[in-house]
Each structure stands twice: as structure tokens, then as C-alpha cells.
Amino acid sequence: MVSEGAAATHDVLLVGGGAAGLRAAIAIAETNPNLSVAVVSKVYPMRSHTVSAEGGAAGVIAEGDTLDEHAYDTVSGSDWLCDQDAVEAFVQEAPRELLQLEHWGCPWSRQPNGRIAVRAFGGMKNMRTWFAADKTGFHMLHTLFQTSLKYGDVRRYDEWFVTRLLVDDGRVHGVVALELMTGRIEVITAKSVVLCNGGSGKVFPFTTNANICTGDGMALAYRAGAPLKDMEFVQYHPTGLPFTGILITEAARAEGGWLLNKDGYRYLQDYDLGKPEPTPVLRSMELGPRDRLSQAFEHEVEKGHTIESPYGPIVHLDLRHLGEKLIETKLPMVRELCMQYERIDPVKELIPVRPVVHYMMGGVHTDINGATPIEGLFAAGETACVTINGANRLGSNSLPECLVFGARAGKAAAEYAASAPQPPSVVMEQVDDEVRRIDRIRSGDRGTERIADIREAMQSTMEDSAGIFRSGDSLSKGVDRLADLQQRLEHIQLSDETRVFNTELVAALELANMLDIAETMLQSALQREESRGAHQRTDFTTRDDERFLNHALAYRDSDGSARIERLPVTITRWPPGERVYGR
Amino acid sequence: MADSIQMRVTRYDPDRDSAPTVVTYDVPLRKDWAILDGLNYVKDHVDTSLSYRWSCRMGICGSCGMNVQGEPKLTCATFLTDYAPGPVRVEPLTNFPIVRDLVVDIEDFMEKLPRVKPWIVRDDVTVVDGEYIQTPEELEEYKQFSNCINCMLCYAACPIYGLEPDFIGPAAIALAERYDLDSRDRGQRERLDVLIEKEGVWGCTFVGECTRVCPKHVDPAGAIQRYKLKAAQENVMAFLLPRGAR
Numbered sequence: 001m002v003s004e005g006a007a008a009t010h011d012v013l014l015v016g017g018g019a020a021g022l023r024a025a026i027a028i029a030e031t032n033p034n035l036s037v038a039v040v041s042k043v044y045p046m047r048s049h050t051v052s053a054e055g056g057a058a059g060v061i062a063e064g065d066t067l068d069e070h071a072y073d074t075v076s077g078s079d080w081l082c083d084q085d086a087v088e089a090f091v092q093e094a095p096r097e098l099l100q101l102e103h104w105g106c107p108w109s110r111q112p113n114g115r116i117a118v119r120a121f122g123g124m125k126n127m128r129t130w131f132a133a134d135k136t137g138f139h140m141l142h143t144l145f146q147t148s149l150k151y152g153d154v155r156r157y158d159e160w161f162v163t164r165l166l167v168d169d170g171r172v173h174g175v176v177a178l179e180l181m182t183g184r185i186e187v188i189t190a191k192s193v194v195l196c197n198g199g200s201g202k203v204f205p206f207t208t209n210a211n212i213c214t215g216d217g218m219a220l221a222y223r224a225g226a227p228l229k230d231m232e233f234v235q236y237h238p239t240g241l242p243f244t245g246i247l248i249t250e251a252a253r254a255e256g257g258w259l260l261n262k263d264g265y266r267y268l269q270d271y272d273l274g275k276p277e278p279t280p281v282l283r284s285m286e287l288g289p290r291d292r293l294s295q296a297f298e299h300e301v302e303k304g305h306t307i308e309s310p311y312g313p314i315v316h317l318d319l320r321h322l323g324e325k326l327i328e329t330k331l332p333m334v335r336e337l338c339m340q341y342e343r344i345d346p347v348k349e350l351i352p353v354r355p356v357v358h359y360m361m362g363g364v365h366t367d368i369n370g371a372t373p374i375e376g377l378f379a380a381g382e383t384a385c386v387t388i389n390g391a392n393r394l395g396s397n398s399l400p401e402c403l404v405f406g407a408r409a410g411k412a413a414a415e416y417a418a419s420a421p422q423p424p425s426v427v428m429e430q431v432d433d434e435v436r437r438i439d440r441i442r443s444g445d446r447g448t449e450r451i452a453d454i455r456e457a458m459q460s461t462m463e464d465s466a467g468i469f470r471s472g473d474s475l476s477k478g479v480d481r482l483a484d485l486q487q488r489l490e491h492i493q494l495s496d497e498t499r500v501f502n503t504e505l506v507a508a509l510e511l512a513n514m515l516d517i518a519e520t521m522l523q524s525a526l527q528r529e530e531s532r533g534a535h536q537r538t539d540f541t542t543r544d545d546e547r548f549l550n551h552a553l554a555y556r557d558s559d560g561s562a563r564i565e566r567l568p569v570t571i572t573r574w575p576p577g578e579r580v581y582g583r
Numbered sequence: 584m585a586d587s588i589q590m591r592v593t594r595y596d597p598d599r600d601s602a603p604t605v606v607t608y609d610v611p612l613r614k615d616w617a618i619l620d621g622l623n624y625v626k627d628h629v630d631t632s633l634s635y636r637w638s639c640r641m642g643i644c645g646s647c648g649m650n651v652q653g654e655p656k657l658t659c660a661t662f663l664t665d666y667a668p669g670p671v672r673v674e675p676l677t678n679f680p681i682v683r684d685l686v687v688d689i690e691d692f693m694e695k696l697p698r699v700k701p702w703i704v705r706d707d708v709t710v711v712d713g714e715y716i717q718t719p720e721e722l723e724e725y726k727q728f729s730n731c732i733n734c735m736l737c738y739a740a741c742p743i744y745g746l747e748p749d750f751i752g753p754a755a756i757a758l759a760e761r762y763d764l765d766s767r768d769r770g771q772r773e774r775l776d777v778l779i780e781k782e783g784v785w786g787c788t789f790v791g792e793c794t795r796v797c798p799k800h801v802d803p804a805g806a807i808q809r810y811k812l813k814a815a816q817e818n819v820m821a822f823l824l825p826r827g828a829r
Binding site: 043044046047048049051096099100102103105107108109111112115116135138142146147150152158181210211212243244246247333336340450451452494496498499500501503504 | 599628631637638640643660683688689693696700701703708714715717722729730732767
């Protein structure tokens with residue numbers, strides 16, 4: 001039952017309280033203070049996954065760096081699948097956004113003269129990555145959260161889990177949400193809704209992503225009829241700690257760390273990434289792009305050059321030559337994480353690492369202002385796919401992406417809300433339908449399947465079928481297995497009958513979200529018969545611009561299956577070329 | 584090493600229980616497993632109704648604070664082997680109302696935090712003027728205070744907060760000091776007006792537990808001491824001079 005007097009009403013509703021959502025909220029509070037703005041999030045904002053970002057945020061500020069070079073690095077890093085108009089807007093606005101964060105108190109690391117310091121990062125030709133030691137996401141998130149407290153009129157719904165978008169006649173009207181503290185199902189109406197609820201790394205078994213990264217925003221949009229774009233592109237970060245999947249930031253390599261195979265050999269030199277030099281060289285070797293480094297690891301596994309560990313093959317990240325002082329000032333969290341979770345000290349010991357699922361290039365299809373094809377519905381951050389990332393995101397582009405497109409989507413959603421007529425009364429059938437869906441899961445008397453079993457089966461399916469290398473065969477098998485899991489989901493058994501803070505119910509709803517978007521990932525991958533960026537097919541090993549210099553749009557068909565359509569890539573100034581690193 | 588360990592976990596269902604109870608679970612004792620991995624094992628394989636918060640699993644999101652063997656800890660960064668052969672007690676954070684099982688209500692902190700104005704108070708410079716100059720030394724002044732992850736371990740450890748729920752508390756005061764010490768900020772006066780009140784810094788009797796339990800090496804006790812000094816100076820000034828002259 002929807003509780004009485006539920007329907008709270010706002011002009012703009014932000015779903016998600018990470019960097020994109022909070023940036024959007026502040027943008028609206030500053031530019032349209034008369035609008036009623038609310039942030040709904042399934043966790044307290046400062047728990048959002050932005051908090052885990054480590055290395056930095058790219059924005060041109062250093063002398064000698066140019067916007068064109070940032071754009072070219074991003075375009076070539078994306079294997080030409082980004083939209084270049086979006087990239088041009090992004091590189092142009094990123095420095096101002098990062099400066100804005102500085103004015104709001106972000107503790108950016110500094111040069112001795114007090115100006116902003118920048119560091120190198122993978123795939124970037126110049127030093128342009130702003131950093132707050134190696135806790136950049138943490139500091140950005142807390143700066144945004146604390147600054148948002150200044151705007152007391154921004155209403156927050158902390159620990160409310162949005163389960164459905166209300167859409168009628170092609171226009172969004174609000175959401176249905178579960179209030180975790182009470183277990184009540186509520187309706188919140190709004191003239192515009194911005195999805196800012198992060199990525200979906202948890203569809204894979206081994207990921208840097210937090211437990212909350214279950215692709216909720218993507219699933220909400222997809223079920224409401226909006227297409228998901230470029231879902232086949234999954235970023236493996238080359239350096240995760242075995243077992244936990246905790247990220248060892250790319251900054252460790254930017255500061256001079258080396259990747260070594262079992263013979264202590266800097267193996268990247270064998271993969272067209274340049275020659276080993278004692279100090280870091282930009283766009284070369286350990287500072288190559290993430291897709292190429294993770295693929296090189298897989299080749300080393302095939303050659304038998306990796307080291308066996310209880311958690312699969314690993315290589316070593318060597319920071320020992322950097323010295324304790326540099327590690328303490330520039331990479332304190334790397335040391336802290338290694339000591340805590342591996343019980344090793346990187347000042348003296350090698351760090352075991354392996355590639356780990358880190359980021360979804362794909363997401364809800366939006367234009368350059370975050371608008372989706374559904375009127376009033378916007379998206380920003382990892383949930384969205386604008387796309388500046390194309391087939392492979394460059395490290396340190398995602399944090400500024402949250403700021404630039406969070407602000408853009410927020411402003412666009414505010415403009416829309418300011419001029420849009422009041423939505424007609426909520427379509428009660430949709431609300432009733434959602435209440436029935438949740439109550440049906442909650443009643444839990446349908447069968448014997450366990451959430452954890454289905455989740456683990458989904459995760460191993462995704463790793464087996466859509467890992468760093470895929471094939472038509474592996475992907476087809478994966479599609480069949482997911483269909484089977486969708487069937488099993490119909491028969492899950494919940495044992496938790498308590499309304500208050502029912503995390504089993506949340507896990508069941510998250511699992512349903514993940515299964516839906518997992519299918520879009522496999523279908524998009526199956527139909528992209530080429531290799532580009534992070535999507536490497538063993539049966540189609542080269543890039544095919546003739547057929548596939550375009551985006552995949554996954555629509556949900558009436559029978560629940562994914563239908564793929566194609567959309568041209570926007571090219572402004574950089575025609576497709578070869579990706580060259582280290583030469 | 585034994586291959587399992589007993590976890591004695593607080594359970595509380597507000598719909599059914601008049602008071603919390605303790606349930607014992609056997610979980611695998613693995614070298615790499617944190618307390619949180621033990622709880623996840625229980626949730627996935629033993630009792631799916633067990634409720635607790637967690638997210639990043641790398642000690643930075645601040646969700647998974649609980650009392651482990653009586654000490655406030657981040658359960659993702661506290662390891663089962665450190666409590667072998669067990670049993671190990673896992674309870675909700677003390678000093679907060681229990682919502683359910685290991686979940687506590689932190690709304691009190693969420694309401695207190697904005698009161699100390701944890702943001703840069705200044706509006707004389709615009710972004711187009713570029714960055715504020717801040718030297719590494721100036722950054723160092725406030726840096727440790729900026730590492731607070733709002734995990735609430737310090738509130739759970741604070742005996743004053745347990746007795747005086749109005750006390751604004753260690754993390755909020757540490758964050759006030761974080762902005763006071765930031766060379767870009769001009770809001771010291773406004774924050775002092777809040778913290779000079781009875782529920783501000785004066786409740787603290789300098790037990791120092793907050794600093795001891797902080798998983799991020801923030802020193803809230805130090806922040807509170809500095810504020811007491813500022814507030815004391817302020818009180819002397821108030822005695823000597825009318826407010827307008829200050």
C-alpha cells in the first residue's frame with residue numbers, strides 16, 4: 001500500500017547523491033532558487049561511490065597544455081567512439097568546474113608556490129590531472145556534500161531507494177521509492193527527474209565498485225523506455241588488489257610505478273606501448289590507456305608469464321624505487337590500503353595486482369545537456385552515456401565528467417521544470433503496478449531460489465562471456481544463461497518479513513536491475529562484430545569503422561528482451577585514426 | 584589456524600523484539616576476511632534477514648561502523664583473524680538508537696553537521712579570478728581534519744555524547760576546525776558563535792576516546808581543545824568589552 005498523503009511534490013528530483021547529483025543540486029539551488037529541489041538516494045550522500053575515486057580529475061590548467069590536446073587524448077582514448085561535440089564542451093568546462101570545487105574548499109594538492117598541482121595520468125599527453133593526494137573522489141564528494149548543506153532548501157530523502165520512474169505520454173512525472181527506514185512505498189512527483197545513480201560494476205564478480213553500484217539508474221530508464229547506449233564497453237582497470245578488488249590508483253604508475261611479470265620484466269614493452277624508461281613517459285608504457293594495459297595482462301597469462309595466486313593470476317606493481325617520502329605525500333592511501341588489506345608495505349614490497357572491472361562506459365543515452373529521449377528525464381555521471389568516453393574512458397576524466405554534465409543536466413532539468421506545465425495527476429495504475437511488484441517480492445512465498453545464488457551465477461556468467469576478451473560463442477552462451485537466471489528470479493525466496501530496513505528486499509530489487517542491464521551488455525556486445533577499445537572480440541579482431549563507427553542503443557522490447565539500434569557518432573575535428581602510444 | 588570462528592551478532596527486529604538479542608554464527612576463518620566478510624557470509628548463506636550497512640569495502644565510505652568486541656570499528660577494515668580463536672562480538676555502534684540488527688539511526692549527526700557551517704564562508708572572490716593561492720604548508724594546517732569520513736565511530740566512543748545527546752560531538756567539531764584552519768575561509772566567527780554554546784565544546788571533558796578510535800587518524804579531541812581555548816579567549820573579551828567593540 002502507498003501510505004496516505006504520500007505524494008510529495010518537487011520541481012526537480014535528483015536520483016543519486018554522488019558527485020553528479022550533488023553538483024546538479026547546487027547548480028539548481030544557485031541558478032533557480034525558487035524551484036523546489038530534492039535529492040533521493042539509497043545511501044546517505046557521503047556514502048556514494050564517488051568517495052572511492054582516488055587518482056584525480058583532469059582539466060587543462062598547466063602552462064603549455066591545451067584544450068585541443070585534452071580533447072585529442074580523450075577522442076583517441078575512446079577509440080573514436082565518443083561524440084566530439086560533447087568532448088569539446090567537456091574539456092572547455094572541466095577547468096572551471098574544478099576551480100569551482102577549489103572555491104568550495106576542495107583540498108587540492110598544491111605546488112610549492114600555492115598554485116594547483118597536476119600529475120600525469122594514463123593516455124594523457126600532458127600533465128593535467130588535479131588531485132587531492134590519492135583521495136580525490138573522497139575530498140570532492142565531501143566538499144560537494146558539505147557545500148550542499150549551505151542550501152538548506154534542498155530537500156534530501158536519504159536512504160530512499162527509487163524503484164520506478166513514472167512515465168506517461170512520453171513524459172516523466174516522478175518516481176516510486178521505498179523508504180528503507182520504514183519499508184513504506186511512496187510516490188514523489190516532479191516536473192523533471194535527473195538520474196545520477198552511478199555505475200553497475202556489481203554485475204561482475206571482481207570489481208572495484210562498491211556494493212551499491214547495481215545499475216539502478218540504467219535499469220529505471222531502460223524499463224521506462226529510454227535506450228541504454230554503448231553498454232558493451234566495460235572498463236577493466238589494470239591494477240586491482242586480488243580478492244578484494246580494491247583499486248590501486250593509476251596515479252601509482254603516473255608517479256613512476258612499474259608493472260612487472262613473473263620474471264621482473266616490464267612486459268608492456270612487448271605490446272606496442274613504447275620502451276621502458278626509468279622515469280614515466282606520457283602516453284607510453286605504464287601510462288598507456290587502461291584497455292590496452294588490461295589486454296596486455298591477458299596475453300601475459302596466455303604466455304605463462306604471470307604469477308599464480310589463490311585468487312587467480314597476478315602481476316606485480318613495483319613502487320619501491322619511488323621511496324617512502326614520495327609514497328607518503330602523493331600516494332598515502334595506496335600505502336594504507338596495501339598495509340591493511342594485503343599486509344605488505346609498498347615502500348619495501350611488490351604489490352600483487354590483476355585487472356578488475358572498474359567503470360561502465362555505457363549508460364542512459366543522453367544529449368549534451370543530459371536530456372534523454374523521455375521528456376523531463378535527464379541523466380549524468382556514470383549512469384549516463386553522453387558520451388565522452390566512447391569505447392574506453394581515460395583515467396581522471398570521470399570525476400570532471402560528473403561535475404560538467406551534472407551541472408549541465410541540473411541546469412537543463414531546472415529550465416525544463418521552470419517552463420513545463422504541472423504534470424497531470426499521477427497515473428495510479430503505474431503506482432499500483434509497482435506496489436504489486438514490490439509486495440510480490442516481499443511476500444517471498446514464491447519458491448526456493450536464493451538471491452545470493454542467482455547473483456553469483458549472473459556475475460560468473462558476465463565474467464565468462466563478456467570479460468576482457470569476448471567471442472560470439474561466449475556471448476551467446478551468456479545470453480542463454482541470463483535468460484535462465486531471469487526465470488529463476490521469478491522464484492526467489494525472501495525470508496525477511498520485517499518492513500524496517502529490509503536489506504534483503506533491496507538486494508532482490510537490485511538483482512532485478514542488474515539482470516536487466518546485464519542483458520543489454522551482452523546483446524550490445526554480441527551485435528558489435530569488431531574490436532574497439534575495451535570491447536575485444538576474438539572472432540572479429542580489428543576495428544571496423546565501415547560498419548561500427550556508431551553507437552549501440554539498447555531498447556527494451558515489450559517481451560522484455562533487448563533490441564539494438566544504431567546511432568551515428570558525432571565527429572567534429574578529429575577523423576578516425578590509429579591509436580598510437582609510446583611511439 | 585582453526586577453520587571457523589564464532590561471531591556473536593546482535594539481532595533486533597523492532598516489529599517483534601522488545602530488546603536486542605545475541606545470535607551466534609559459525610563463519611569460515613580466512614586470512615583475508617574482514618568482519619564484514621563474515622557478516623556477508625551469514626547474510627548469503629545462513630540468515631538472509633540479517634541487516635547492516637556497508638558499501639565501499641575499502642574503508643572510505645564510512646557505512647560499516649559497528650562495535651567489535653566492544654570497540655567501535657570499521658568492519659571492512661577489521662579482520663577476523665585478529666579475534667581468533669573467538670568468539671567475536673559484533674554489536675551496533677553504541678550511543679545511537681538501534682533501528683534494526685546492526686543498523687543505527689544517525690539522523691542526530693545529520694542534523695548537527697550543518698550547524699557548524701562546514702563549508703567555505705567567503706564571497707568576495709569569483710571563480711573567474713582563478714584559484715585561491717594555498718601553499719602546501721597552509722594545506723597541511725587543516726588536512727588531517729579534512730580526512731573525516733563521518734563513520735560515527737567517535738560518537739560511539741564518546742562518553743559525553745552518551746550522557747549528553749545535545750553535545751554537538753567530535754566529528755562535527757573536527758569539521759568546524761577543518762574550515763577554520765583553511766586559509767581560504769572567513770567563517771571562524773560564525774562557527775565560534777555556535778560552538779561557544781553549552782552544547783558546543785564545553786560538554787567535552789577531554790577523554791580523548793574520539794581520537795583514539797578514529798580510523799582515519801583525525802584528531803577531534805585536539806580540535807575540541809583548540810576551540811575551548813578560542814571560546815575562553817572570547818569569554819574574557821566579552822567580559823572586558825561590549826560586543827560591538829569586539
